[in-house]
Amino acid sequence: MRKPLAAAALAALALVAGTAAAQDKPVAMKLSSWVPAQHALNPALQAWAESIKKASNGTISYTLFPGEQLGKAFDHYDMARDGISDFSYVNPGYQPGRFPVFAASSLPFMVSNAKAGSAAIDAWYRQYAAKEMKDVHFCFAFAHDPGALHSRKKVVLPTEIKGMKIRPATSTIGQMVTTLGGTNVQSSAPEARDMLERGVAEAITFPWGSLILFGIDKVVKYHMDVPLYVTPFVWVMNNDKYNAMSAAQKKVIDDHCTSEWAEKIGSAWADFEIAGRAKIAAEAGHEVYKLTPEQLKAWRDAVAPVENQWADGVKKAGGDPKQVLDSFKQTLGKYKSAL
Template sequence: MPVKTMLAGATALALISGASAAQEFNLRLAHWVPPTHPIQPLGIEPWIESIGEASGGRIDVTIFPAQQLGAAPDHYDMTRDGIADIGYVNPGYQAGRFPIYSLIEIPFHANNAVGGAQALHEWYAAIAETEMADVKFCIANPHDPGTFHSKVPIKVPADVDGLNVRPAHATMARFVSSLGGGPVQVPAPEAREVIANGMVDAITFPWNSIYISGIDSETRYHLDMPFYISAQLLLINKATYEGMPADLKTVIDDHCTPEWSKRFSTGLAENEASGRQKMIDDPEHILYLPTEEEVQAWRDAAAPLVNQWKEDAAAAGVDPEAVYQSYIDALERHDSRF
């Protein structure tokens, strides 16, 4: 079944009005990156196609990319409120709102996105109702571990002092602040603008997204280690899901599994990882591989983030030690522990 990407304006309205009557549910999926971003052809579209096949064409999904239905930080609320039936959400864009989930944003936990996706899904599915009860949790989609990319060399934590940095999410913003840097937090679609116009000196991003976003001309120096992840979620409006007959709910449930999170994330992870080799092969880019002592210095600098997370998780009403250990156990089960 072909996948439809919705265009803005009159064309979009024409496509909606021409939807096949045989489709019992024509769902709107909103995301905030361009339709050419690898997550759409490598993750979202195969997932949609599989749902269409499994439902015998009774579930159709139209994609609204590039913030067409709303700004990137608003995608959770858009999904909750039914502006989108399915939302591709970065919880880290809303500081403090999802304190339990923010554990995955702390550096030095997951070292890959393939096993990491399955581990993250298994861990969070059991506790998602604690802080995301007004949507249906479906897919976990971490990117390949990202790192610092900068206009000046960053080798050790002290090098961040005095720099303005675009962090990936609220946890990295807190980390940058703890190192003496100034976080300038904007969603990924706006990242190139802030570094190109001189507002920031460095950015935390996965490798190939530097090329995808055109930031490769702005950052010459790269810290060569799997530093942190950001993990998007595919969430479903509860009313949409609950309005389906039992057999179609089963189709959706079968596409909201740890195995599907792994499958959904694999193509993007491989694409992101490819950017590192491009930089190795490009004499304009300089990668710095930290020594064991320097890695330990970074780990020591990030350690207070775990303690702060445990305080926040306890305030959210969960046992932080048990929840933390369950995440570590899941990463170890899937060979994705740093």
């Protein structure tokens, strides 16, 4: 008798679960991405959202707004905080000093790739996100494939940065530019080509495929083929939107806010960026050049003070920079993505 009773109980539970799912209120999500519609990131975000839609039995739907339709790239964290968007694609490095712990992931010569590297950054940052990004519901962190220095004149040694005007990818790379005697010119990625065309900036740190997408390859011709840095990003949600969901819907979101999903998002983009290097190398008038071991050592030595500046920022925010950096390096090693 026990087996039929157990089967009946399971059937009843399944019926209740199915009824509960059917009774979940429909939730429409606004996803905001500031990169152009044709960027490789957007299909990855759509695949993520489609997976959520399926897992929620269609109760969670979405609309993706690319190309700064809902607001400027600089504003995307606050847009998620304020409910202008329900999910925002954020470059925390656009706001120097606001997220000092997260900035560790953009220190020079740290991350070797964006695939396992994205999972590593996400796994590491989860211990800090609730405090440092408390205004939003943290979903995951990821990075683009390592970017390089692209300029209007050939740059081989770090001493040649002195006096140059450079658009840095993040606030941490901005500190590197300042340390080397250059001047930072702030702009979001969509505004960068115009800055370079007008001569407001002479060089830029940028990933390879996106250089073509944003048309920046039309104004810079020299490309240092060194994995200088990655730009880390976060995908964050409006707190009120998350809290208003049913328990079943929250679980669907939680199941899609993982290091595994961070790697999926980072991998889709990485393939696009990697392909860009070969395209640029094949373009007429472009020079893609390697550094000698001696030149590379000169760069590593020259940017070492950037780590000290980063540490000062973490201390001011009440953090322990040694613990943060040791944890980051250990996680990179675990995921085989250290440079």
